[in-house]
Every structure is written in structure tokens, then in C-alpha cells.
Amino acid sequence: MTPSTRPLNRTTYDAAPAAPVRLIHLGLGAFHRAHQVFYTVKAEADPSDPEWGYCSFTGRGPSMAEKLTSQDGLFTLVTRSGDGDEYDVIEGIVEAQPANNVARLRELMASKDLAVVTMTVTEAGYHLTQGLEINTSSSSVATDIDALRGDHSRITYLGTAAGKLVLGLSARRDAGLGGIAIMSCDNIASNGNTVRASVLGLAREVDEELEEWIEENVTFPSSSIDRITPASASELARDVAEATGYEDVAPVVAEPFASWVIEGDFPNGRPAWERAGAQFVEDIEQFENRKLWLLNGSHSLMAYYGQLREHDTVAEAIADADVRSRVETLWDEAARHLTADGLDISGYRAALIERCENPRIRHNLAQIGIDGATKQRMCAVAIMNAELGAGRNGSGSAFSIAAWIAFVLGNENAANINDTRASEIDKARRAGQPIRALVAVLDEDLAANESALATITGHVEALTS
Structure with missing residues (x-):
């Protein structure tokens, strides 16, 4: 840090009040921040009084959660075009958590306010066979099944995204709450069917009554996402500091173009993403x-x-x-x-x-x-x-x-x-x-x-x- 710069956080930056957590994301990375969080912030009817906050969980290690937590979830999005760079502080992440904080995930998914879970876990993260069956021969899947058949309050680690979702949905059912939407944002055709097969397949191995509850209450919209978000080079933080005066330890860079096409229903509401340019279609x-x-x-x-x-x-x-x-x-x-x-x-x-x-x-x-x-x-x-x-x-x-x-x-x-x-x-x-x-x-x-x-x-x- 130089004398002319300040750390980026909610005490140094004039941010709006933190929105309530109504969204969860699994797979906290650059694309999530440049796409789903970007769209959510742009969709707010009143940016000075936001209604939709993300709690985003990393895919593996805690590094990005630690960086964002030190900045109260704020980060700089650098939109890079041939005409130059635009710098915007994005405020949509109000909580960043490491992948292994399953207790917090369970707590949030049992909240009446929660409406949507989005995911970027890559195709391998769904642990499915080519026939879209849960791959029970996977050691990660087998370990999660064993854990989920036991006392959920004692679980401290789950290795698959489906395992985490089954844990959270079980807590939501037990709390007597209604359904939510779980939406994949991975580059997979029919990604709604993919996440549905993964979650229901794992739930079937754990608790058939829970599987039935999920089928009746939870929706799995499909989405097609698009925005080139290259890996951030080391000099990006320096560029941000020089341009904005803030020391940002987690900036992200993206192209100007962004697209989000969505098909499906959201039983507990959603942000008005169409206000930010998302397109809702009948057949994706x-x-x-x-x-x-x-x-x-x-x-x-x-x-x-x-x-x-x-x-x-x-x-x-x-x-x-x-x-x-x-x-x-x-x-x-x-x-x-x-x-x-x-x-x-x-x-x-x-x-x-x-x-x-x-x-x-x-x-x-x-x-x-x-x-x-x-x-x-x-x-x-x-x-x-x-x-x-x-x-x-x-x-x-x-x-x-x-x-x-x-x-x-x-x-x-x-x-x-x-x-x-x-x-x-x-x-x-x-x-x-x-x-x-x-x-x-x-x-x-x-x-x-x-x-x-x-x-x-x-x-x-x-x-x-």
C-alpha cells in the first residue's frame, strides 16, 4: 500500500448497506463475480437500498473467501475493451465463505429468505455417469452418502456440491419451509437436468422421503451463460490501485460483453435479472x-x-x-x-x-x-x-x-x-x-x-x- 491508496472495504468505500443474503453460490471464482454477481447488482431497483445479497462459497480452499472477507465482500470489476478500462466496485457479495463451512451453508439454506442457489462447479463437480446417474463408485460421493446418513448437525465436511445441497435442503424441509431454485451456471447443455440428476440421485441414496420432497418443491432452472473472464494477471491489482486509489486484493477483469439466458421457475422469487439484460425463454x-x-x-x-x-x-x-x-x-x-x-x-x-x-x-x-x-x-x-x-x-x-x-x-x-x-x-x-x-x-x-x-x-x- 502506498500513501496515496487505501484498502478497499465498507469503512473506506461509500457502499450501500449490505443486502440480506437471499442467494447462495457454490464455486466462488472470477466468473461468478463478473457474471452472476454483476447481473444481480445491476438488477437492483434501488442500488442505494439493495434487496439481493450473495453468500458465496469457494470451490475448494479458503483463499478467495479470506481475501473477500478482508474487503467486506467488495471487489473491483475491470471491464476491458479496446477503448480502455472501466472500474466498478461490485457490492453484491455480502458474505464469502470457504468451501468447508457446511454449517453456515446449512443455516442459510434453512432461512425463509433464501430464494436461489447458483453454481459454477464444472461438469466433473456433479459426479454423474454418462447416463446421468449419481456415481456412487466415486470416493467423494460415497463419503458424503455415509455422512448424510448420520447426524447432520455433526457434519463438518462434505466433498461434493450435491452433498452440500442435500444437507441444506434437508434442513430446509425440516424447518417446514417451501422450495427454492437451484440453478447451474456451468457450460453444460441442459445444465438444469444435470444438477437435478446430481441432487436427486444423491438424495435417493440418503433418504427417499427427502428425494420426494425435493422433487415436489425444488426447481432446477437451466441457464446459458457467457462472458469472457480471463485469469487475473498480477499487474491487475496495481492497475486498480493507480486508477481508483484503492488497494484491492481480489479484482477481476472481464470483457464488455455479457449474456445470460434462463429457462425455468423460481418458487421463492428471484432478482429481476432481466432488468440487467438477462433473457428468459420457454425453450433454452x-x-x-x-x-x-x-x-x-x-x-x-x-x-x-x-x-x-x-x-x-x-x-x-x-x-x-x-x-x-x-x-x-x-x-x-x-x-x-x-x-x-x-x-x-x-x-x-x-x-x-x-x-x-x-x-x-x-x-x-x-x-x-x-x-x-x-x-x-x-x-x-x-x-x-x-x-x-x-x-x-x-x-x-x-x-x-x-x-x-x-x-x-x-x-x-x-x-x-x-x-x-x-x-x-x-x-x-x-x-x-x-x-x-x-x-x-x-x-x-x-x-x-x-x-x-x-x-x-x-x-x-x-x-x-
Whole structure:
């Protein structure tokens, strides 16, 4: 701290009174703060008298909770565009808690004021099999089941998001309260069904009567979320201090663009997120696919093909004419299957190019490439399967799959495969037919389709020759 700066907290900053906790979030990170908290603050009818406060729990360690607690939940959102930076202090988090404070979570979920739980725990955090059944062979799930079958008041640790929600919903039922909404904000198609399957599956293992209560009272809206929020570089805090005069130990940076599309009901109310630009729809599927296939799909393609061409960031990759051509081809394939009213695919594509070209958002390709097996299954594989179903070969999406395979095959050190399925991927790339085996990691039916496999193989061979 310098003589010209002050620490950021509610005694040094002229903040509004802290709102009551009516929202919980699991997975406190940069995206949550730049998206759900941002929307909630912007949705307040009277910012000087806010009605909707978040208690946000970290996903693992206590670090971010400790940083935000030292600042009374305040943090600076830096909106970074080609025209410069905007600095806004965001006041929507009124309580930040470490992941292991399950007692506080249980207490809050048994409050009549609580309306919504939002989540960003990644797909792996739901602990589901491919058939959307709770994975009871997971040690984390098994441990939580054992704990939840005992005295809930004595539980001090739960390792899964579903376990924590079951604990809280049990307390809510026991308090004689009505239902709430639990909404996933993860990049997963039909994420409402995903969180529903996870919570109900775990509840079924613990208490079938609780499972029935949840089915009758709790809703699981689906949402499609979008805002590029790169990892904060070390110099961000310095920039904030110089621009605002406040020492912020937890700033976050994001692009100007933000989108939130929601489908579902909220039995105990919700913020008026539409006031901040959120869109409520009757059928979210194609809106989800627009985001997954166009934004996430192009990011994954660039992550692997861009790195193969020695680029480090999205802005560098999209400036490469060959990479951009591959992105446009992928988008052409996806667009054939995105026909619902209100999607505005041409406008969305134009906005994506502008976002990718933003020179002041350093979106690292290596970061995007993490957990590629899951991302490619949801994006490129889904597009290729749609194209195959329409009688076309899906060469553009096949190229994206091939770029991932070429990248994996080029990584001789298994430790460099930054993926929750790294051991499975490493085994596949060492198989007698590594291309087929790696495609099978993404989709076994696709790997068994000889024509599709030939298309992918041709691209891999061109990329690795």
C-alpha cells in the first residue's frame, strides 16, 4: 500500500448497506463475480437500498473467501475493451465463505429468505455417469452418502456440491419451509437436468422421503451463460490501485460483453435479472447450443490449432487467416442446426469476432485448452453428429476434433495433458490405433463410424505430417 491508496472495504468505500443474503453460490471464482454477481447488482431497483445479497462459497480452499472477507465482500470489476478500462466496485457479495463451512451453508439454506442457489462447479463437480446417474463408485460421493446418513448437525465436511445441497435442503424441509431454485451456471447443455440428476440421485441414496420432497418443491432452472473472464494477471491489482486509489486484493477483469439466458421457475422469487439484460425463454436448448457450439466450439478449435501454429492467445489466433477460416467453417456447420427465433446467428457471429479480436483481453489458449475432452464432446462432437445426422460429413467439426488429437499426440509428457480424464487420454494415445481410441474417449459411437473416423484421420494426418 502506498500513501496515496487505501484498502478497499465498507469503512473506506461509500457502499450501500449490505443486502440480506437471499442467494447462495457454490464455486466462488472470477466468473461468478463478473457474471452472476454483476447481473444481480445491476438488477437492483434501488442500488442505494439493495434487496439481493450473495453468500458465496469457494470451490475448494479458503483463499478467495479470506481475501473477500478482508474487503467486506467488495471487489473491483475491470471491464476491458479496446477503448480502455472501466472500474466498478461490485457490492453484491455480502458474505464469502470457504468451501468447508457446511454449517453456515446449512443455516442459510434453512432461512425463509433464501430464494436461489447458483453454481459454477464444472461438469466433473456433479459426479454423474454418462447416463446421468449419481456415481456412487466415486470416493467423494460415497463419503458424503455415509455422512448424510448420520447426524447432520455433526457434519463438518462434505466433498461434493450435491452433498452440500442435500444437507441444506434437508434442513430446509425440516424447518417446514417451501422450495427454492437451484440453478447451474456451468457450460453444460441442459445444465438444469444435470444438477437435478446430481441432487436427486444423491438424495435417493440418503433418504427417499427427502428425494420426494425435493422433487415436489425444488426447481432446477437451466441457464446459458457467457462472458469472457480471463485469469487475473498480477499487474491487475496495481492497475486498480493507480486508477481508483484503492488497494484491492481480489479484482477481476472481464470483457464488455455479457449474456445470460434462463429457462425455468423460481418458487421463492428471484432478482429481476432481466432488468440487467438477462433473457428468459420457454425453450433454452438452441440458445445453449448457440453459445456452446459457436463461442466454446471456436475457442476449443483455436486452443489446439492455434497452439499448433504457435499462437498464445485468442486474439493472436483469430488474426491468423487460416485459423479464422477454420473457425468460420465450424460456425457454418453449427449454424445449419441453430434455427430458433431470436437467435440472430449472423449478429452473434459478428459479435464473437469483435470479442475475439479485443486486444486488451488476454485469453490464453492454454487455459482454454484445459479439460479438452469434455469441451470437445460438448462442442465439436455435437456439431459433427448433427451434420452426420443430416447426411453431411462434418469436415469442419472433424477438423476441430483432429486438432485436439494432434495436440494430444504431440504432448509426449502425460503430465502436460491438463485434463480431468488425463489417464484415459494417455492410455488412448498409446493404443494400437491411437486416433480411433482418442475419438472413442470423446464419443464411442463416433469412433465406430468408419466414414467419420476416416474424415477425422485425414485431418490428423495433415496436421501431423
